[in-house]
Amino acid sequence: MRGTLLTTIVNAKMGHVGGDLSVIDILGTLYFSVLRVDPTDPHAESRDRFVLSKGHCSVALYTTLAYAGFLPIEELASFAAPLSRLNGHPCNRKLPGVETSTGPLGHGLPVATGIAIGGKLSGADWRVFVVVGDGELQEGSNWESMMSAAHQRLDNLTLIVDRNHLQQGDRTSAVTSMEPLAERFAAFGWETHEVDGHDHAALESLLSSPNTSGRPRCLIAATVKGQGVSFIRDRVEWHHKVPSREQLAAALDELEVAS
Amino acid sequence: MSELFDCRDAFVATLEELAEQDPRIVAVVNDSIGSSKLTGFRQRWPERLINVGIAEQTLVGVGAGLANAGLKPFVCAASCFLTGRALEQIKADIVYSQAQVVLCGISSGVAYGELGPTHHSIEDLAWTRVLPGLEIIVPADPVETAAAVRYAYAAEGPVFLRLSRVGVPRLLDQRYRYEPGRAHVLRDGADLTLIACGVMVHRALEAAERLSDLGLEARVLNLPSIAPLDRREIVRAAQQTGAILTLEEHSVRGGMGSAVAEAVVAEAPCRMKLMGFEDFAPTGEANFLLDHVGMSVIGIVDAAQRLVGEPLVAK
Numbered sequence: 001m002r003g004t005l006l007t008t009i010v011n012a013k014m015g016h017v018g019g020d021l022s023v024i025d026i027l028g029t030l031y032f033s034v035l036r037v038d039p040t041d042p043h044a045e046s047r048d049r050f051v052l053s054k055g056h057c058s059v060a061l062y063t064t065l066a067y068a069g070f071l072p073i074e075e076l077a078s079f080a081a082p083l084s085r086l087n088g089h090p091c092n093r094k095l096p097g098v099e100t101s102t103g104p105l106g107h108g109l110p111v112a113t114g115i116a117i118g119g120k121l122s123g124a125d126w127r128v129f130v131v132v133g134d135g136e137l138q139e140g141s142n143w144e145s146m147m148s149a150a151h152q153r154l155d156n157l158t159l160i161v162d163r164n165h166l167q168q169g170d171r172t173s174a175v176t177s178m179e180p181l182a183e184r185f186a187a188f189g190w191e192t193h194e195v196d197g198h199d200h201a202a203l204e205s206l207l208s209s210p211n212t213s214g215r216p217r218c219l220i221a222a223t224v225k226g227q228g229v230s231f232i233r234d235r236v237e238w239h240h241k242v243p244s245r246e247q248l249a250a251a252l253d254e255l256e257v258a259s
Numbered sequence: 260m261s262e263l264f265d266c267r268d269a270f271v272a273t274l275e276e277l278a279e280q281d282p283r284i285v286a287v288v289n290d291s292i293g294s295s296k297l298t299g300f301r302q303r304w305p306e307r308l309i310n311v312g313i314a315e316q317t318l319v320g321v322g323a324g325l326a327n328a329g330l331k332p333f334v335c336a337a338s339c340f341l342t343g344r345a346l347e348q349i350k351a352d353i354v355y356s357q358a359q360v361v362l363c364g365i366s367s368g369v370a371y372g373e374l375g376p377t378h379h380s381i382e383d384l385a386w387t388r389v390l391p392g393l394e395i396i397v398p399a400d401p402v403e404t405a406a407a408v409r410y411a412y413a414a415e416g417p418v419f420l421r422l423s424r425v426g427v428p429r430l431l432d433q434r435y436r437y438e439p440g441r442a443h444v445l446r447d448g449a450d451l452t453l454i455a456c457g458v459m460v461h462r463a464l465e466a467a468e469r470l471s472d473l474g475l476e477a478r479v480l481n482l483p484s485i486a487p488l489d490r491r492e493i494v495r496a497a498q499q500t501g502a503i504l505t506l507e508e509h510s511v512r513g514g515m516g517s518a519v520a521e522a523v524v525a526e527a528p529c530r531m532k533l534m535g536f537e538d539f540a541p542t543g544e545a546n547f548l549l550d551h552v553g554m555s556v557i558g559i560v561d562a563a564q565r566l567v568g569e570p571l572v573a574k
Contacts, residue, residue, distance in 0.1 A: 045329060092356050099327055101356040104347055110317040111352055114287075114324020114332075117309055121285065122328060141348075144314035148321070151312070 001028060002228045003252050004076065005063045010248045012080040014088065018225040018238040020060040022164040022197070023131060026221055027052075027064040029203040030129055039069035042096035048126045049099050049115050053108020054133035054162065055089040056240070061098075062086050070097035106139025108132055109159060113149045116157035116216070129207070131160045135167030138176050143188075149216045150189030157216040158207065159190075162197060164225040168239045182220055190218045197221030228255055263426030267365065269401035270422055271296045273408040274333060278304060283331040284412070285309055289318045295335035295365050315340050319348035323358040331359070331412065337371070338364025338380035338421060346386055353417045354390040361411040362419045368458065368508035369536075369545045370424045376539040385513025387419050388486055394418045394439055395485040397515070399460035400430045403483055406437035414439075423508070425458045425545045430481075440487035448476035451502035451530075451567050454493070456482045456515050458545075459506040459554065466559035477563060485515050490522045497527035502566050504532050506554060508545075511535040532566050534559070 001024055009015030031037070035048045052061045059079060066073045071086075078084040085094035089103030100111045112130035119126055132142065149157055163181070165172055172178055185192040191213040195202050203221065211217050225239075226232030229251040232243075243251060278284040278300065285307045286297050292310065301308040309325075311317045315336060322334035334341070341364050342349065353360050364383055371378035387395055394414060398404040404422065411418040430445070445460070446467050455463035460481050467477040478500055480492060497503060503523060505516030516533035523529060540548050549555070553562065 049327065100323060100358070101351055104351055106316070107320060107348060107352055110320020110348070111324040111327070113311075113317065114321035114326075115328045116324070117321060118325045118328020118330045121306065121325075121330060124328070128324075141314075141316035141320070144312070144317040145320070148311045148314060148317055152309075 001063050001067060003255050004073070005059045006243065006248055006251050008059050008063065008076045008079050010243055010245065011077060013242050014080050014240070015059045015242065016056045016240045017232060017243065018166065019054060019057040019133060019162070019164070021227045021229065021232065022223040022225045023054065023057050023162045024060045024064070025198045025200060026131060026160055026162060026203060027060055029200050029207065031064050031068040033204045034207045035129065036126065037097070039097065042070060046124070046126055049112070049128045051099050051102065051108045051112045051128070051130040052090060053102055053130055054105070054136055055102030058086070058088060058090045061090055065097045071095065105136040106141035109142050109145040112157060113145045113154065116149065116154040117152060119156050120154065127156050127158065129158045129160065131162055134161055134163045134165065134178055135172050137161065137178055146185070146188045146190065153214050154216045155211045155214050158219065159216065160219045160221055162223050163220050164223045166225045166234070166236055166239070170236060185218045185220070189215055191215045192218045192220065194220045194222065197223035198227055228258065230254060261428040263428060264401040265424050265426060266398060266401055266404040266422055267296045267424055269404040270363070270408055271300060273405040275300055275303065277409070277412050278307065281331065283329065285325060285330050285332050287311065287318060287322050287325065287332050287334045289313055289315050289336045289340070291336050291365065294337060295363070297335065315345040316348050319345040320352050322360040323352035323356060326358040326360050333361045333363055335363040335365055337378070338367035338383045339378055342380065342383040342386050349387065350390055354393045357392060357416055359415065360417050362417065364419060364421045366424045367421045368423055368425070369540055369548045372540070372543050372545040372548050375542050379540055381508065381510045381536045381540065383421060384485055384509050384515060388513065388518060392416055393486060395421065396437065397421045397456040397483055397485060399457055399481055399483060400427050402429060402431040402433060402435050403437065406435055407483065410437040410439070421457065423458050427458055428461050430461055430464070437483065440484050440489050442480045442482045442484070442489035442492040444478060445481050446477070446479040448478040449500055450475045450477060451504060451563055452478040452480055452496035452500045453504050453506060453559070453563065454480045454482050454496070454519055455506040456485065458508050462554065462556055462559060463506050465556045466563065469556060469560045470563055473560070473564070475563065475567060482515060485518055488518050488522060490526065493519055493522045494527045497523050497529040502530040504559070504563050504566055505534060506559065507535045508549065509535050511537055530566055530569065532562060534562060
């Protein structure tokens with residue numbers, strides 16, 4: 001999937017390569033091991049819901065959805081093309097499998113909170129998962145929802161923080177520090193776990209384990225922006241820089257060797 | 260003076276009536292239970308009254324999420340904060356995502372007159388009117404309020420219901436049914452047309468009566484549906500009466516009058532004057548403020564006479 005998303009970005013000449021590579025293991029784990037979703041019936045009432053709050057990492061989502069059968073893999077070539085349904089940021093009215101349109105930061109958790117409340121009210125057993133970027137936590141709307149979700153005891157809600165320590169312009173610690181992030185979530189009333197965000201087995205085990213805490217759950221997933229490609233890894237300038245063809249070839253070689 | 264009604268009463272009565280039949284209906288509030296008059300709703304269905312706290316961005320996002328979960332959310336908050344503070348959530352989570360949510364802007368306009376411009380909501384139509392696919396309803400009396408709630412409940416897309424708390428007389432027949440994109444001729448006339456919405460409609464009617472005594476026959480259009488807009492009826496008014504005066508409890512920039520002007524300019528240019536708030540309003544009770552900016556019945560009569568009497572600019 002890393003190779004596919006890099007190729008998609010290079011072809012389209014746009015995308016958020018660093019964040020896509022940091023979140024892709026989380027998305028893959030969700031779609032292939034955790035979420036109860038059916039690409040042949042994407043609006044099924046009983047489905048688990050997933051919201052990608054960091055909507056700029058749409059290529060990672062589209063790639064995952066394609067591998068999960070929600071759209072043809074060849075369609076990824078149309079990412080960001082004129083009139084494509086694969087917008088720069090995901091749109092629920094265009095692409096089945098996308099629950100709500102995202103892009104502006106700080107929107108995903110409030111919407112996911114509403115979905116979780118709706119599930120509780122309906123007595124439904126589906127779950128809601130939402131991924132936010134760590135820089136995105138600077139948006140106050142997240143903290144509103146964190147309080148609200150904890151107060152409502154939404155144990156059907158799981159938030160995953162893609163904790164790559166970088167935002168568009170700098171390290172998050174240099175802009176507005178999140179620390180101590182786990183303690184903050186715990187203080188806000190969340191069941192909090194820290195996990196390696198590139199370790200599929202660890203992610204799967206936490207994401208699949210029943211939540212009996214009576215509280216919403218948060219996974220702070222330690223990730224590396226640009227994970228998997230040495231010259232992109234953990235570098236601020238690769239937030240949305242597009243690799244050259246040569247860099248793509250080198251990246252694909254490196255991914256090949258690694259896998 | 261006829262009896263005056265607080266349209267919030269019609270709003271909650273209708274909402275409770277619908278909620279009794281449809282368990283999917285939920286009310287979502289930002290600690291605004293009292294100002295939304297939802298105390299009774301909470302007593303009857305405590306679990307269906309979701310209070311997210313003083314958190315408008317979450318309020319609107321939660322509304323979108325509840326719709327995703329198959330519920331029928333009525334998101335209620337003071338209109339100034341609902342539309343102002345959560346505008347991007349309204350745009351992205353509700354309208355662009357086409358979540359079936361009813362946004363209820365309570366105490367809109369200058370209902371909170373004494374609290375000053377931070378609490379006035381005379382920008383909400385301008386802010387929401389630019390969002391394609393959001394229906395906007397400004398009811399004029401309790402009958403229209405009840406009809407609008409019923410309509411919004413059954414609508415297939417998102418609706419913004421702009422509700423006042425300023426007392427208004429009953430104007431419409433009980434059989435009235437709200438239709439989107441439909442303006443109503445409340446009084447016919449050939450000399451000019453007064454187009455009004457919400458709390459200004461009864462003033463427009465009173466002004467038309469006075470104008471009639473003075474020899475000017477004013478048509479009065481009630482325009483509850485700001486989006487979609489009844490372009491046909493507006494164009495007909497422009498062509499048949501040659502002059503339009505719009506009256507709204509809103510800024511003159513971007514509101515109902517602007518919507519009418521857009522239609523008039525495109526299809527049947529005529530003399531027009533937009534009445535409303537030209538500036539942040541001072542402090543004072545709502546009816547005082549409406550009078551203060553020239554929208555007393557006498558003020559409307561005066562503006563109408565001048566509009567009709569003004570010579571056209573030489574070509």
